[in-house]
Structure formats: C-alpha cells, structure tokens
Amino acid sequence: MSNPITSIKLVLLGEAAVGKSSIVLRFVSNDFSENKEPTIGAAFLTQRVNINNNTIKFEIWDTAGQERFASLAPMYYRNAQAALVVYDITKPQSFIKARHWVKELHEQASKDIIIALVGNKVDIIENDESERKVAREEGERLAEEEGLIFFETSAKTAENVNDVFLNIGEKIPLKNDNSSPNDTTITEDQRINLAASANATSEASSCSC
C-alpha cells in the first residue's frame, strides 16, 4: 500500500546502429545478440524495477534510428517522462546526432523530461583504446551543459546498463498515495483490477476486429 507502482514512459533515441535495441534487450531480458536486425518503426517493451521499496514500471519505446523513421520519433518523445539519447563512442557522427536529439528534446518534449546521455560500445575500447573516437570528457561536458545523466555503457558486457535505468528511476518523482490516481498508476490495493483488464480487452477487441 505504501509502495505504489509508478510507470515511466521512456524513449530511446539516437543514430542507427548505435545499440539502442541492444541496451533495451540487455535491460529487459539480460541478453545480447551479435547481429541484430535494424528496428522498424518503434518497438515496445516493459520492465519492472524495484527502487527503494518502490516498484517502477518502465514502458520503453525503442525507436528506429534510420532516417526514414525520424518522423515517428516526436510521437513517442512528446509525452515521455524519460529519454535515453544513445551514441556510439567509436563513431563521432553518432555523437553529433546525439547533440541534435538533445536539442530537439529540449525544444519539443515536455519540460521536466529526464534525459540520459549514453555512450555505448565501451567493450570495443577495452583492449584497444585507439578505437575510441568520442572522448569521455566530450560526453561529460555535453551532459553538464544540458543537465543530463551521463553514462558510458556496453550492452555486450552489461556494463552500466542497469545503472542508467536505475538512475533514471531514482530521479523520477514518485507518485504518492495522496496524489490523484492516474491512468498509468495502479496502486497495490487495486491489485484485483479485473474491471480494468476487462475494460482493456473489450476496448481492444472492439478496435481490431
């Protein structure tokens, strides 16, 4: 009763092939696949996390990085509470794109959106530091300027992946019992919410058939 479920709408942005889907896959199913197919449109995944006795449900929209799907992105970041802007530390171009995304988010997204800047593929530079093309300081500086959370991660070795999400979860203002119940918030005592689910099914069935 004291720990309500808060759901966070989170959107992943970034250039194609920086590892957005891989990060999500690591976070949701703790898995990694070497040759991932490019995402089409936007994929939807959920994951529950316990932070300080609060259960947080992440509703993750993993958008496609390819340019032709760029028009979809606004639909997903418009009412998102959190955004992960991902770049590839071995590709300078992806960092430039990340800057653009941060700028666009500040202009278009909701004011109190929490943005995390993530430099992915740290595993590549583990053995050979010369592979790194975007300095850690560069990322840190951008994060500081824009007030972002900054992490360098590796979806392959799972380094820092969960930390990013936990950090976001900590920063999200928790819904209290006192606050008016929202559509997206389901409290523990409303566990037996058959009505809600029945409602959902009827709604869905009327739509698709």
Next chain:
Amino acid sequence: MTENEGTIKLDNLLCPICFKNFNNLQKLNAHLDIDHGFIDESVGSRTSSLPESRTDTRLHQKKQIKRDHWVKYVPNSSLCSHCNRLLSKSTRPLNCRKCGNIFCKMHCTNIVKLNIDAKYDPINGKWFHCCHDCYTSKPGYKDFGASADLTDDYISLRNSRREDRSLQKLQLENRLVHLADGLIRVNKKYKGKPYYAFKRRNDISDLERSITPWKEDKHVSRCHICQQPFGLLSRKHHCRLCGSIVCDSISRRCSNQVLLYFLQEVTLDLPYQEHITKKEQMEMPDMSVRLCSRCVNIVYSSRKIEQEKKESLSMLLSKYHSMSTVVKVIEGTLPTFEELLQKTETTKTEKTVPNSNDILSLAKLREKLLRSFTTYTVLTKQLLVIEPTNRTEKSIQDSIKIVSAEFINDKLLPLKNIPAVLSPDKYAKEQSDIPQVKQFSEIMNNLSVKEVKAYREELMVLKEQSFLIESMVENAKALRKFDEVNTLSANLKELSLRSSEIQKLLGENGFE
C-alpha cells in the same frame, strides 16, 4: 525405279546421308536399305535378293568366301547363337559369314561388305549376311547415321552470292552514271532547238541502247517481274539499267519513270560528271529514266531508306518513343507489384504480420509506378499540344490519345488497391482512396512536390508502425499483459489520428 535401272547409267551416285560413292542406283538403294534402315516390308524381299549380287557372285564364282571357320549345322542339336532356339530346316539355319557362328534366319538378317577372307572391306567387298554383333562391330558403324559439316560450303556459297550481288549493284550504278551523264549532255546539245526534237529523241534512244543491250521484244511474252502476259493494254517497256522487259502496271509497279533529278539527289555518292538542277528538271519533265522495280530497289530505295534513317525524328515521333519506353517500364514493374500485393494480402487475411521487407518494397514499387504514370501523362499532354503538320500526323495524334487513355485506365486499377493493404482500418482506406483517384486530375496543389513527397513518406512509415503495433497488441493479449494493451492501443489511436491528418492534407491537395 525399274526404268532407271535399265536406261540411265549414272557414274556418280552419292548417298544423301553418308556421302558414300556408288556406281549404280541399285547399289545405292541397297546401301540405303541396309546401312540406313530404309527397309520396308513390301520391297524388303526385293532389295535383299539383289539381282546385282547375283551377277556379281556369278563373276566371282571361283573366288568364294572362305567357309572353314563356319560352325557346322547338326540337325536336332544346333542352337541359334542368339536366341538359343533349336534349329531345324524350317527355321533355315544360317552361318554368319563374318564370325561363322550359326543362327536362325531371323537373327542373321544384316548385310555387310566382306572380302573372300571374311574380313570387313567396305570398298571392294561384296555383300554378305552377318549376325547383329558383327554388323554393329564393323568399323565406322554409327547408330544414328553419319553427319557432315556443311558450314564452310554454305559460307562460301553465301559469300559468292553476296559478291555477285555487290558486283551487280556496282554494274547497275555504273550504268546509271553513264546514262545520266549522257542524257544531260544530249539535252544540253539540243537545248533551245525545238526543231531537232526527233533527232534528240534518236540520240537518247541510241544512248540508252548503248548502256545495256536491250532484250529482244519478240522473245518475251510475259513481264519479267510480275509474269503477266503482254497485250494490247499492257505494253512492253525496257528497263534502262538491266535491259529486261517489264510491264507498266500502275498497281504492281513493275516499272516506273523516275525523274533524273530525284535519282541524282538520292544517289549523290555516285561519281556523276553532269548534274541536273531542280529548275532544269521542272522545265523538262521528260528527263526521266524508266527503271524496273528490281533496279529501283537496288540503286534507289536502299539509299533512300538509309538517308531517312539518318534524318532526325519529328517531335511527334520522338515524344512517342519516350512514351513507349515509359510504357515498357510500367509493364515491367506491374507484374512484380501485383505479385507482391497478392502475397501481402494473403498474409493479411491469415492474420499474420506481413513481412516488413515486403511492405517496404511494395511501397517502393508503387511509388515508382506512380512516378512512371505521371511522366506518361505529362508526355501524352505534351504530345497532344504539338501542332500536327499534316492529316496523317493528326490521325496519329488522335489514336495516341485514345491509346494512352485506355492504357491508364487499364493499368492504374491495381494501384488503387494498395491502400487497403497498408491502412489499419476502413476509415483510413476510404480516405486514401479518394486521393488515389484524384491524383492524375489537373489539380493545382498548394503543397510543393517536396512536401507531398515528405508527407507520403511519413504516411508510409505511420502505416507500417500501425501494423507493428497491431501485432504487438495481439501478442500482448495472448500473453494477457493487459496493461501493455492499454498503452499500445493508445499509441495506435495516436498513429491513426496522425495518419488521417496527413491523408486529409494530401487528400485535399491530391498527390503530386
């Protein structure tokens, strides 16, 4: 055939199949029957018991083929070496003259040429019965007859024909040059002397006859080209280049009076010494040469066609050419498009998610087709604007107009179906159908081409995403994750809202 045997003596008879030489018809016949299997039942008995062999055996009666290797026939115990049948007098036991084994008559029917030592001798040997094995093992035996390569003969024949033709052409051209030069000179000579008309006529006639020997009238009763008999109405005329006698039929065009000016104009590459101007030709319309249709073809028409080929196409034709290339593109793309459409539709009815790659390529193909159609209509419009120079062009223009209208009607139909596949619900489909129909009408659009393109792309992406989300909803339902269903269907609503928004934008303005 029997007549030939007695009367005609041919020295050199070639087998038409293997090109062996034979000195008479009978031998050739026997060879054909035996070696190439032309035996038929009715004449079989005659060919196998050739009278020729009878005479030959009489000649060589003393030199009989050796028999010491023959297997002896023993009544009631000898068996056919092929079929193991007990041999008796009624089955006519026979020794193979080659190997000497004993056979029944049925299995010793082949004939080979052997010498008296029972060795194969295709040249000097005589025909003898042998078994199948000896027959097939003779040197040079082929199951399917012999083959001969005649390519070189053919090539040489063809080359000689071609040489003949080019020589003939050269000859005709030389004659033409002489004739034209002579005619012009004669004309110059008698210019302004109307009283010498008869003499001029005579000179011309002499000149013409000096160019080529004319065929004698009395030997010819039919036109050289159309083979129609001459008479009172169809008179004889001589071709001035080849000298043959032809008729003057207008319908068959066996011969024609060709004006010298036009002749020279077309055959400018020939070494004329004198030239006739257009003005001179107008003054003297009788300065012409009678040519038969063959000579016209050889000297005149081939050049004329070459020249016309070099001339650039008229506006109308060039437009039509580009139109037909567009048509080719459309006709090449449509089948693949329809196939893909079918595929996507079936997956849709089976409630599975269509392959996203399929949808992508479908959209691409459709865009390509639409673009081609637009170019097609633009070209048609441009073509119809061209002012026709004569009646033929006018009629060509009209028929192109009809054909292009029909073409668009025919081919545009399948394109209308596509939004049904891509749209998530009926509402969107109805919406999108309207701009489809409108797109070729002449609507001035407020959106620029670039904007329209961008909107259309966005629409495509939106519809794709709707598809994906729909399948996700199904999945979530199956896994009973109803909270996800809520979120997803909310997103689906958002998507369809946006897509209908864009469709409204496009629908009012039409596609490009």
